Amino acid sequence: MSTSLRNNGAAAFAAAAALLLVAGTALAFYxxxxxxxxxFSQKIFYLHVPVALTAYACFVWGAWKALRLLWTREARYDLxxxxxVHMGVIFGVLTLLTGSIWAKISWGIWWSWGERQLVxxxxxxxxxxxxxxxxxxxxxxxxxxxxxxxxALFGVVLIPVSFLAIRLAGTLLHxxxxxxEGPQMSxxxxxxxxxxxxxxxxxxxxxxxxxxxxxxxxxxxRDLREAVA
Amino acid sequence: xxRYAADVAALARKxxxxxxxxxxxxxxxxLFVVSALVVFHFSLPEGSSDVAAAGLLWIAIVFTxxxxxxxxxxxxxxxxxxxxxVLAPCDRSAIWLGKVVSIVVFLALAEAVALxxxxxxxxxxxxxxxxxxxxxxxxxxxxxxxxxxxxxxxRARELLLPVLFLPLAIPIVVGGVGATVADDPGRYxxxxxxxxxxxxxxxxxxxxxxxxx
Numbered sequence: 001m002s003t004s005l006r007n008n009g010a011a012a013f014a015a016a017a018a019l020l021l022v023a024g025t026a027l028a029f030y031x032x033x034x035x036x037x038x039x040f041s042q043k044i045f046y047l048h049v050p051v052a053l054t055a056y057a058c059f060v061w062g063a064w065k066a067l068r069l070l071w072t073r074e075a076r077y078d079l080x081x082x083x084x085v086h087m088g089v090i091f092g093v094l095t096l097l098t099g100s101i102w103a104k105i106s107w108g109i110w111w112s113w114g115e116r117q118l119v120x121x122x123x124x125x126x127x128x129x130x131x132x133x134x135x136x137x138x139x140x141x142x143x144x145x146x147x148x149x150x151x152a153l154f155g156v157v158l159i160p161v162s163f164l165a166i167r168l169a170g171t172l173l174h175x176x177x178x179x180x181e182g183p184q185m186s187x188x189x190x191x192x193x194x195x196x197x198x199x200x201x202x203x204x205x206x207x208x209x210x211x212x213x214x215x216x217x218x219x220x221x222r223d224l225r226e227a228v229a
Numbered sequence: 230x231x232r233y234a235a236d237v238a239a240l241a242r243k244x245x246x247x248x249x250x251x252x253x254x255x256x257x258x259x260l261f262v263v264s265a266l267v268v269f270h271f272s273l274p275e276g277s278s279d280v281a282a283a284g285l286l287w288i289a290i291v292f293t294x295x296x297x298x299x300x301x302x303x304x305x306x307x308x309x310x311x312x313x314x315v316l317a318p319c320d321r322s323a324i325w326l327g328k329v330v331s332i333v334v335f336l337a338l339a340e341a342v343a344l345x346x347x348x349x350x351x352x353x354x355x356x357x358x359x360x361x362x363x364x365x366x367x368x369x370x371x372x373x374x375x376x377x378x379x380x381x382x383x384r385a386r387e388l389l390l391p392v393l394f395l396p397l398a399i400p401i402v403v404g405g406v407g408a409t410v411a412d413d414p415g416r417y418x419x420x421x422x423x424x425x426x427x428x429x430x431x432x433x434x435x436x437x438x439x440x441x442x
Binding site for chain 2: 162168
């Protein structure tokens with residue numbers, strides 16, 4: 001147990017996140033040129049898009065851990081999958097908030113059904129909120145671990161399917177920055193974007209490892225209490 | 230007929246027989262879907278278009294399916310039948326497939342009433358709507374069976390199923406409404422087929438884990 005509770009990784013991630021967040025913020029505000037069309041408000045791009053991609057990464061990581069759980073039947077993957085989904089929901093809510101602010105500044109409305117990425121995050125938010133309801137409504141044990149894992153796997157299939165659905169249903173209002181011809185921005189913007197993406201990923205990694213350690217401690221404490229009682 | 234198909238047929242037959250004898254779910258589904266359409270007539274303001282009504286048809290179908298799905302594991306739960314089914318010497322995915330077949334049968338019966346009623350009350354129903362409904366049934370039953378088994382294992386039971394199911398039903402509604410109102414229904418029908426295929430594979434492969442420890 002002692003090895004699983006050691007937390008060197010989290011400290012390294014936290015340090016990297018702190019460094020990159022400061023660097024990314026400084027670069028975004030003082031170095032990179034302002035966008036020709038949107039001006040200063042375009043700066044939120046360096047927060048909104050990395051946070052959204054990090055949320056996807058968390059959901060995919062959670063599904064990967066869920067797959068590992070079903071594959072190997074090792075109980076530790078349950079907590080890892082749950083923690084990853086938990087982080088994904090936090091970053092998903094941040095995406096909804098920052099996207100909403102950007103929409104207000106750019107188009108003058110807080111919410112637009114034409115903005116496909118935001119609608120997708122709303123669907124995912126509803127889906128993964130139900131994940132928590134499901135988890136807290138089933139008795140802890142291997143059955144709950146299995147059910148949560150299967151639901152998390154449904155989530156990663158739902159992401160591309162919903163994406164297609166919204167594309168079919170929606171209008172084309174959302175700016176498409178990444179097209180098949182590569183990113184539609186200047187080299188300096190792309191560099192700052194990458195720094196910011198690395199920063200949010202490192203932040204998510206640090207939070208994930210920290211939360212995982214906490215949950216494992218909690219579990220160990222509960223086991224101990226049961227052993228003593 | 231292979232062993233697997235025989236298992237599926239036996240399980241589906243069990244569900245249909247059970248329903249024919251108890252008549253619990255199907256009459257409720259039929260009554261619900263017609264009542265829902267009548268309620269929708271009054272919920273549409275005067276002068277709203279037929280296109281809006283097409284959306285309501287899909288709402289009616291999804292909610293009727295929810296009604297059926299929430300009862301689909303009632304017998305298994307109340308009589309502790311699921312433990313016995315899991316112990317039976319058949320592939321666990323056959324339990325899923327058997328359930329899907331029986332739910333598709335119930336849904337098709339409910340829609341055999343709903344679509345004519347919709348045509349009578351609102352606007353005529355084309356072949357593309359019928360095709361979309363048939364494709365949607367497969368997706369609803371495939372995903373819904375797994376989620377209903379999950380909900381049956383939880384404390385919240387029937388309360389949980391709509392919360393689990395509706396986010397996953399959004400793509401079905403998009404495809405269904407699109408196929409009903411768009412000029413080129415082919416794209417939407419293909420999308421529904423894609424949804425069915427992807428979630429059928431996932432549900433088929435993962436159902437075993439939902440009912441076992």
